[in-house]
Amino acid sequence: MIALEARNVVRMLGGDPPTTLVDDASLALERGRFTTIIGPSGCGKSSLLYLLGLLDRPTSGTLLVDGEDVTSLGGDARALLRLERFGFVFQFHFLLPEFTALENVLLPIRRLGSLDAPQAAARAQTLLGAVGLAGKEGKTPDRLSGGERQRVAIARALANDPQIILGDEPTGNLDSKNAAVVVEMFKTLAHEENRAVVCVTHDPNIAEAADVRIAMLDGRIASIDGK
């Protein structure tokens, strides 16, 4: 089942001459699949991911979430959709430094507001346990290792049980052992939890682990291979 689809998506930057960040990209992200986006630095991978994650708007083209055209939704509706259905993991964890691991995971749960305080705390606790951080809920990011911080960021991304997970070089700051742990988590989210998972990466090992590989070059999708 297709969770997210881009049809002929273009992202131009104004200016003289204008710059094309993403040029006529069409792709579909299916539930249960781990997809990677690969390509040289500057080819438009992050730009495409921001469009897919409704963090940026295309200049032209169409984006569909669960078959619904979301291209021209207003800002508030997009923000709500992101909060409910998308989980983001970036290269830099963007955890709030003065907040504990638990509080960082609680933030998006509170923002959505569908759980009461004890339920929210229990959920955050469960998510941190699931990423191997039981007992570290009370630590602030500076007291966690790089791998642990990125696992908190993954727990935070999963806070509201999103069906679409987007990663932008999520292992870019990790050693190979921690990177492998994160890749396994992404695979599990797709294969065992039936989410649509897409990850921008430089790492050939991650690309190797993917079900579908999307190769970009100069803003365009050069090839899509895999099941």
Ligand SMILES: Nc1ncnc2c1ncn2[C@@H]1O[C@H](COP(=O)(O)OP(=O)(O)O)[C@@H](O)[C@H]1O
């Ligand atoms: N807001 C922006 N203003 C100007 N140039 C940008 C902007 N965002 C991205 N670019 C340029 O667009 C190209 C694609 O960027 P990006 O999507 O970040 O590539 P990648 O993630 O593949 O490294 C790069 O040449 C980058 O410098």
Ligand SMILES: [Mg+2]
């Ligand atoms: Mg990038």
